[in-house]
Amino acid sequence: MTAVQEKPKAVAPSGPPPRRRGKRATALAGTDKLVLALMLGIPTVVHLLFVWIPTLGSVALSFSRWNGIGGFEDIEWIGVGNYVEIFSEYPRFWPAVQHNLIWLAFLLVVPTAAGLLLAVLLDRELRFSRIYQSALYMPMVLSLALVGFIWQLIYTPDGGLLNSVLGLDKPVDWIGDSDINLYAVLVAAAWRHTGYIMLLYLAGLKSVDPALKEAASLDGASASQTFFRVTFPVMKPVNIVVAVVTVIEALRAFDIVYVINKGRNGLELLSVLVTDNIIGEASRIGRGSAVAVILLTISLGVIIPYLYQVFSKENRT
C-alpha cells in the first residue's frame, strides 16, 4: 500500500496533467487497444458461451419436445405445452415446488437465526473466540454431497447416532420415511449453512459504526433495543446478501438429496426434475428445460433486485 502512494508522487510532476477518466480509453495505442480487447473479450466470450447461451437454450428448449439424443431436426416445437403439462399433470412437480419452498423457509429461519445469534455472541472481546469460530465454520468447507454421507451415519436406522441416543423401541428411519426425511436432510443442510451466515453477520457487525450503538445506549436504549432498532437495520446490506445467498442455495439444493436417494420418495426437488432428464431415466429435454426456466424465473426474482442494490450504490460513489 505504501508503494501505491509513493510512486505517483515521484513521477507525476514530469508527466502531463492527469486526464479525465473518460478520455483514457481513447488515448490508447494500437497494441494496447488490442490487448485490452483480448483481456475483456476472451473471458466474456467464455462466460457467454458456457453460461448465458445455455441459459437461453433452456428457455428455447422449454418450448419443444425432444429426447436430446437425436439431432436438432428432431426437435418438435410445441409452444407452451410443457408448461401446461407441468402445471396440470406432472405428478412430481408440485411436491418438488413444495419441498423447495420448505427448504427455503427452513434455511431462511433456522440457519439465519442461529448464525445471527452466534455472530452477536462472538462479536466481542472473548477468550477462545478463534477456536469457537473455527469449529463453527468447519462444516462450510465440506461439500453438500459429503454432508449427505456423513449425516447418513447419524440417521441410519441400524446403529445410527440419533436413534441410539433417543433409545426408541422402534428405530425411526429418518432417511427412508417420506414424511420426515425432508426435515432430516434440512437439518444437515442447515448445519453446513449456519457457519456461512454467521460469517456474513460477523463481518456485518464489525462494519457497524460503534458510535451508533454508543449513542443509542446513551439515550437509554437497552441492549436488545439497541440491537433490533439500531444495529440490525443498519446491517441492511448484509441482510440482503444473506437473503440472496439463502434463496440461491435453496434453489440449487441437489447434491445432498441425490447422494441420499437420488431425490425420490419425499426428497423431490426442482433441481432433481431437471437433471433426471439427462442422467436419470426420463429423457424429456423439453419438460426438464421448462422446469429449469421456472428455476431461472424465481432466481432472477432475487438476482435482479440484488444487482440493482449493489450496482446502483456503486454508481453513486
Add this chain to the structure above:
Amino acid sequence: MTATLERPVPAKKAPIRPARIALHVFLVLTCLMTLTPLLWAVYASLRTYEDTSVNGYFSVAKSLTFENFAKAWEIGDLPHFYWNTFLITVPALVITLVLSSMVAFAVSRFSFKFNIALLMLFTAGNLLPQQVIVTPLWRLYRLIELPAWMSESESLIDSPLGVILIHIAFQMGFCTFVLSNYMKTIPYELTEAARVDGASVFRQYWQLTLPLCRPVLAALATLEFTWIYNDFLWALVLIQDGDKMPVTSALQNLKGTFFTDNNLIAAGSLLVALPTLVVFFVLQRQFVGGLTLGSTKG
C-alpha cells in the same frame, strides 16, 4: 475491538462474570454439537467391522485402528480419483483467476460505457442455479468435437476439459466481482503514472496491479479450490465414464463399492474431506477473508 475500549463501561466489569461463564458454556456446547457429526464419522471410521457389528456403533470401542482408511484408499482406488480431481481443479483454478483478474483490471482501470453492464452480467451468471444451464450445456458439449489429443472422448462431454471449462465460465463471475471491487481501491494515479512512463497495458496489469492484489488472489484461490474440489453436479452430468470422475462425484460409486460397511463409508468420506479440511485449517484466514470480501460489497 476499539469499541470496547472507548465505551465508558466501568460499572459493567465486575458483575459480568457469571454471564461470561454462561456464554462460554453455551458456545462450547454449540461447538461440540457442530462437531458431533464429524467426530462421529471419525469414531466410526476408527473401529473394525467386527466390533461394530457385534456391539453396535453406539458403544465403547474395543480397539481403534486405521485399517478402514487403508482399505477405503485401496478398494475405492482413491489415488486415481484424487488425481482426476487434481487435473480438473488446478487448471480451472488458475485460469479462472487469470481471466477474471483481466476483466477486473480492464473494468476498474478504464471507464468503458459497458463496464457496469459487464460486471452485472458476470455477477448474475455466477448466481444462477446450475440446473438452469446444465441441460443445454450437456447437449452443447456433445456437439463440440475435439481432436483426440485434447480429449479421449473426442468431444467436450466425458472429458476433464469440459468440466474445467464450465468451472472457469461459472466461477469467473464471483472472482471478477471481488477482484474489481478490490482493484477500485488501488489509486488510479498508479497506473496513470506507469502509462506516462510508457508501460503497456499488459505490463500495468501483470507487473503493477496483480502483485498488489496478492492478498485477494490468495483468498480467492483458497475459496475456489474448495468450491471446485467440492463440485458434484458438473462432473456427475458432464462425465459419463465413472473412471474419469473427480473424487467428490466418485463418492456415489464408492458407496456401492463399500456395500453397507458404514465404517468404510466413514473412512472414505473423511479421506475425501481431508484436502478441504487441511486447506481450511492452514488457510482459514484466507478462506474467511475471501467470503467476507465477496459479501461486504455483494
